[in-house]
Amino acid sequence: MSRNVMLVPAGKTTGIFTASLGLVKALNDNGVKAALFTPFYSCCGKECSTTSLNKCCAAKKLSEGKKTEVIEAIVANYNALKDANKYDVIVIEGVTDAPFNVNEINAEICHAFDANIISVVSGKCKCAKSAIDATLLYFGNAGKNQHLGTILLNEKAPKDAKGNKKLVLSGCGKCCGSACDAKKEDAVLTDFIANVNFDMAYYAPRAKDIAQFIDAKIASGDENVRAFKVSLSNESANEKSVLVTDTLPAQTSAKIVILTDGVSGSVDGATVITSEKPMWSVAQALADFPAQLRDDEEQKKLIEENASKDFDAKAINLIKNLEEKATPLMSPAAFRSKLTALARAAHKKIALPEGDEPRTVCAAAKVAEQNIAVPVLFGKKDKILEVAKAQGVTLGENVEFVDPDSVREKYVDRLVELRKAKGVTPEQALEMLQDNVFLATMMIDSKELDGLVSGAVHTTANTIRPALQVLKTAPGAKLVSAIFFMLMDEQVYVYGDCALNINPTAEEISEIAIQSADTAKAFGIDPRVAMVTYSTINSGKGPDADMMKEATALVRAKRPDIAVDGPLQYDAAVMPDVAAQKAPGSPVAGKATVFIFPNLSTGNTVYKAVQRSAKLVSIGPMLQGMKRPVNDLSRGALVDDIIYTVAVTAIQATQVKD
Structure with missing residues (x-):
């Protein structure tokens, strides 16, 4: 690396x-x-x-x-x-x-x-x-x-x-x-x-660079000759000069002459540039000539050969001996780039049951345009296209449409079979399939689609219930939990559970922590898990502190490979100076990347407070532990939130094991 x-x-x-x-x-x-x-x-x-x-x-x-x-x-x-x-x-x-x-x-x-x-x-x-x-x-x-x-x-x-x-x-x-x-x-x-x-030679422009900068033409001479200074009178000009003048000189020492005010002619031994602009305007422009590297291999080699000598062994060794980071910080930009690249490679079909919802339509247009996935919009195509027109977006050929009325009956028998233990009749199944989320979930079950994103107008329960009834949990998963990717200024954090489990037990919190650490690692984030509450290590007592202490011990026993510590207060988890005082020697304090909260009230409140106050993008909630990827949106989701949730879902679909 x-x-x-x-x-x-x-x-x-x-x-x-x-x-x-x-x-x-x-x-x-x-x-x-x-x-x-x-x-x-x-x-x-x-x-x-x-x-x-x-x-x-x-x-x-x-x-x-x-x-x-x-x-x-x-x-x-x-x-x-x-x-x-x-x-x-x-x-x-x-x-x-x-x-x-x-x-x-x-x-x-x-x-x-x-x-x-x-x-x-x-x-x-x-x-x-x-x-x-x-x-x-x-x-x-x-x-x-x-x-x-x-x-x-x-x-x-x-x-x-x-x-x-x-x-x-x-x-x-x-x-x-x-x-x-x-x-x-x-x-x-x-x-x-x-x-x-x-x-001076590091920055000396050629005649053609000067002509391009002042929007003029080379009338005669060598376009690659260089100038090192500006002269406004022929008497002060020498072989390093570009002479700017509104009269044609009989002779000059300057290697470059700029004839202004429409004057034309040739000068022996000099490259001539002609400009219609007045002399003062050209001179003023040259005073602002920028120091930038152009398409100039000769100058580049000169700089490399000479400037390299200004770096001694001390400078080289400082950089040479830098420790290679096993897992660099995952910045928001790097994370988004990784998401879109992985999603493009996956090329999955992702269901969007809220097909005519304006934010969803805008997101689908961008998802298709950037080839992140194939968005599948549920609803009447004509109505969806009207929404797209009103939003000023185009739904191109990479967007697919599902008319629920034309496909609903195909899935009645399968739904009756899946829910026979609950006594579901064909009539009840058809009624259940009136819900686009349920219909899309059945299409995922039949492997026609790879994942689902909903929640812009539906509740979390509306999005998740069909998945729990039809798709079930993944092999080995003891529960389904929900995390958010929080795109902070310098680092992407994982927050869990912020959307699903209301009052989990210590055992359930340990499972949420393990799922969240594995998710972080799968998306390139070095998982350092902080079990967050109002107490740091042994500084306070109470039910939540005791529960987080027990959950921390369970994670260590189940997965000794995971760096975890707790209970930790939030400031001790993220601030090195606070960590040094409150939790010295902790493998997590001061550098946490995964934050596990004691209950839904805390987790949901913290994620929304951070998201809205800091005006940052949060991606999720992403569901962990499902057999196939189904992800919920906040009803306040922005278009970008939906786009990246689609990308996350597409990536999750590559990890499905039947």
Whole structure:
């Protein structure tokens, strides 16, 4: 499994691709197989696709509230890189110079890959330390616990009149920073990993890059010649200049000449770019030329060869000796990506009995469009299509429809057989099959469908009762329980039981804990089970505390492979500092991922309070212990909740053992 290291820009730091390329080359030169992952391409006119995201396209999606879509696309691209080869380390380049909040997006990316953090800063002064601290706040626990140190980048790059580092078309390059970087402040930052030096050649654009940036044309000359500074008069121009002028010079030392205001002509020995824009407009645009890596193999190789020398053995060994995480944190983005990938591979048919319910129709459209599963909508097709039109969605060819009136009688005899011990007659069976949930359950029993999701308008009892009567429990299951996947900021948690068992016994709670731990593991979450109540270990007494203590002992006896502890208060289960005081030495406290509650009143209240207050996605309730997957929805379920519950159900269907 690859270790992930993310370079995170702090403050006004830009141009970090020099550090990224240099670090990857240095790692490979020292026997560490490394690759560079860049989440976004620069805004260079390319359209976004499923494999290519540019910053402008991402900004548009983010402004439309589609952050989840953006992060999942990044995760998919990362997985394609990781799966293409086995790397020891993947260096993730943090986002800079983008038209959105880069700190928020960098934090999301970091959490998605459970990456260690190396901050990148452009100065040693006190303001740099403040910038790093402010940036790391966005990263939550990762910012506190996974920060390896700092790379100093372009410390001696020239600055503009505002005191900002100017990397591109930056003049002579002999300026050495401002008074803010005086040596007396060097001790402010002490965790330096490397000092990546400034070189004008790392950022020098070619004539064709300049022409593209100012939307102009190359009239003559070599499109690959480079410029290092801007000159506005022919007298100050030299061979490193791009001369911007509104008059045709007779001769010039500049290698690139931009003729503005519609002036045309050729200049001996120079590449000529012509623009209809006024001179001041072109000069102003060039002042904002971004520091970004383009499709430029020559420049890339130059950076790799030279910047790699700025990383010494100390820096390489710090990364080389990182411990490989047996089970990395499962972030919401990684979890959603895993769900959709596994569901696509399963290609199951999932029944949606509430076929004309608007949220369900919207979810079905997206499920089909993303090939997560084949949604099967129950109801009159014409009515369902009217709902889809009203919701502004299209139900394509991957959506199937079941008209209950045309198929109901097929399942009467089978239902009579299954319920003969209860004396069900054919007439009663036909009446029972008026319920679409019951009908869909019978189709699952006949293996025409693979699973069921309901509850947007039905109660939990309406959804589960037919399954318990027809499908029964899975072999070896002593009860059916319900969990929620809670997609917190940095980690996905499992909460159980929050929907089904009202007042379970200690024995039943131990079974719920075991089922929940196995479910967590099946979905890639490292199960560390906290038996949650109002007491931590021996700090309090009472029926719930005693019951959770007994249930903990039962889990340990039945399944010694499961990391479990309890009773634990919620804060002791999730907060390392509280755990150190209340439950020192606990294998679970401070790092729990599975939370088992003493009764339905507690579990249901906690899950809804967390979901609504934190405005996060919760997936579930997912039923555990059923012979075939049937999952309930909260009646307040959002479209995304339904989509991911369908994905979970499709994955469960692959685990069915007849």
